[in-house]
Amino acid sequence: MNISAAPGPGDTPRTGHRATGRDAESDHLIDLITRASRGHEDAFAELYDLTSTRIYGLILRVLRSADHSAEVTQEVYVEIWRQSARYDSSKGSVLAWMTTMAHRRAVDRVRSVTSETARDEKYASRTVDREVDHVWDGVEQRLDVERVRKGMGSLTAIQREALTLAYFGGYTQSQVAQLLKLPLGTVKTRIRDGLIGLRDALGVEA
Amino acid sequence: MSEIHGAVGSYVANALDPDERSEFQRHLEACPTCSREVQEFGETAAELSTLVQEPPPPMLRATVLTSIQRVRPLPPLSTEDPQTAPGPRSIADPTPGAEKPPARTAPQAAAPTPAEHGTATEPVDELALRRQRRTARLLALAVAATVVVALAMGGWVLNLRQQRQAQVADAAAQTQLLAAPDAKVYAKSMPDGTHVSFVVSKSLDKAMFVGANLADPGNDLVYKLWRIPSGTKPVPVPDNAFDGGGPRQVWLQGGLEDAVALAVTVEKDPNTPEPTTDPVAAVTL
Numbered sequence: 394m395n396i397s398a399a400p401g402p403g404d405t406p407r408t409g410h411r412a413t414g415r416d417a418e419s420d421h422l423i424d425l426i427t428r429a430s431r432g433h434e435d436a437f438a439e440l441y442d443l444t445s446t447r448i449y450g451l452i453l454r455v456l457r458s459a460d461h462s463a464e465v466t467q468e469v470y471v472e473i474w475r476q477s478a479r480y481d482s483s484k485g486s487v488l489a490w491m492t493t494m495a496h497r498r499a500v501d502r503v504r505s506v507t508s509e510t511a512r513d514e515k516y517a518s519r520t521v522d523r524e525v526d527h528v529w530d531g532v533e534q535r536l537d538v539e540r541v542r543k544g545m546g547s548l549t550a551i552q553r554e555a556l557t558l559a560y561f562g563g564y565t566q567s568q569v570a571q572l573l574k575l576p577l578g579t580v581k582t583r584i585r586d587g588l589i590g591l592r593d594a595l596g597v598e599a
Numbered sequence: 600m601s602e603i604h605g606a607v608g609s610y611v612a613n614a615l616d617p618d619e620r621s622e623f624q625r626h627l628e629a630c631p632t633c634s635r636e637v638q639e640f641g642e643t644a645a646e647l648s649t650l651v652q653e654p655p656p657p658m659l660r661a662t663v664l665t666s667i668q669r670v671r672p673l674p675p676l677s678t679e680d681p682q683t684a685p686g687p688r689s690i691a692d693p694t695p696g697a698e699k700p701p702a703r704t705a706p707q708a709a710a711p712t713p714a715e716h717g718t719a720t721e722p723v724d725e726l727a728l729r730r731q732r733r734t735a736r737l738l739a740l741a742v743a744a745t746v747v748v749a750l751a752m753g754g755w756v757l758n759l760r761q762q763r764q765a766q767v768a769d770a771a772a773q774t775q776l777l778a779a780p781d782a783k784v785y786a787k788s789m790p791d792g793t794h795v796s797f798v799v800s801k802s803l804d805k806a807m808f809v810g811a812n813l814a815d816p817g818n819d820l821v822y823k824l825w826r827i828p829s830g831t832k833p834v835p836v837p838d839n840a841f842d843g844g845g846p847r848q849v850w851l852q853g854g855l856e857d858a859v860a861l862a863v864t865v866e867k868d869p870n871t872p873e874p875t876t877d878p879v880a881a882v883t884l
Binding site: 429430431432434437438441442445446447448449450451453454459460462463464466467470471474475476477478479484485486488489491492493496497500537538540541542544545556559560561563564565566567569578581582584585586587588589591592595597598 | 602605606607608609611612613614615616619638639640641642643644645646647648649650651652653654655656659660662663664666667668670671672673674675676771774778
């Protein structure tokens with residue numbers, strides 16, 4: 394999304410899934426982060442309210458420890474507040490910016506505490522199946538969710554598995570390769586193909 | 600397609616080890632195709648978070664909003680040529696054409712700016728690095744100028760670092776307090792109806808007063824926090840005076856073992872050794 398250079402709503406018809414509601418939502422987040430960058434704590438509070446179930450949920454999914462997740466979520470939001478003036482809408486949506494930061498922090502934490510927890514490869518190999526299935530269980534049947542689920546469903550099993558282990562599991566591509574007993578090159582390609590498939594299924598525009 | 604292009608998915612999924620990651624980042628600076636994919640995959644991955652939504656613990660909201668109070672948002676990133684920098688300023692006025700960004704942003708799709716794409720996916724590290732480099736340059740210049748200036752700059756940098764460490768320590772202290780097994784939260788209402796809380800852990804010997812949007816205590820008046828030990832007069836909590844507004848948080852450390860109550864009063868003299876008015880909020884432990 395490039396708000397600053399994007400044509401107005403009347404100039405060009407919007408294509409794909411980016412219906413007006415999603416655009417409005419996305420613009421609202423930009424407005425909130427812009428106000429936050431000027432020190433408006435109320436705008437930041439609203440940003441928190443609108444995004445925290447996704448940010449916390451993602452961090453929890455990767456870390457699987459409520460204590461660690463609360464701590465990392467707090468760090469992430471403080472960092473978002475600090476960096477708010479440096480968000481650049483020409484480089485992506487607010488949500489992508491925040492999610493990227495959150496995921497990176499969560500993965501960093503996973504790798505720094507790996508030795509303390511049971512997240513070793515033996516444990517992992519036993520839970521690969523659950524890992525992949527779990528993501529699909531008990532998810533609210535909302536439209537957004539349904540869309541993404543369908544997108545994931547359009548991938549091949551191996552693409553989905555590789556992407557899930559890497560993104561939600563927090564494993565490196567080499568670990569994913571070991572878990573799936575596949576050559577590294579294959580895993581690399583599957584992860585990328587998975588993202589391409591999902592991108593096309595969701596009609597994501599950069 | 601060369602081998603390195605293939606790592607773009609793993610890069611976005613944070614599935615590269617540190618060496619692979621820096622190798623890919625170097626490649627990214629010179630590869631518009633990968634830059635574009637990184638951005639698209641970033642949006643795609645963000646959508647994945649809809650599948651795992653989970654409400655955070657309710658207390659986290661107050662903790663986050665209290666922590667940011669002590670953190671100053673960084674200024675927009677200055678570049679060599681601010682004229683051409685597509686900064687957050689352009690989103691301040693989203694009206695199309697009103698503030699036409701310079702040509703560089705418009706043909707974004709055709710000619711992405713590769714060097715900057717790294718920051719989109721990894722703002723923290725990249726920015727921190729740039730700041731470090733800038734600080735290093737400044738320091739080097741200062742040393743060249745005079746030792747005195749160098750010392751002053753060093754002190755300044757150190758001070759910034761100390762501030763940052765203090766913030767981190769504070770956030771950690773909050774988490775520790777909230778996570779203490781005997782942590783108790785006492786919710787109270789101020790006379791104007793605002794809700795405030797006292798969070799107390801006797802095992803940590805720490806407590807925190809938390810309030811959001813406190814009423815203005817009045818002209819030249821402040822709020823003060825007191826600890827009331829068993830059988831003696833109230834003891835002022837160090838640095839215990841605070842204003843209305845908020846979120847506010849006031850720490851209390853030590854002496855909780857024999858404290859029977861905590862209280863907040865409105866005072867004229869911020870340094871008064873004992874309360875001169877009735878408490879506006881009090882809690883019996």
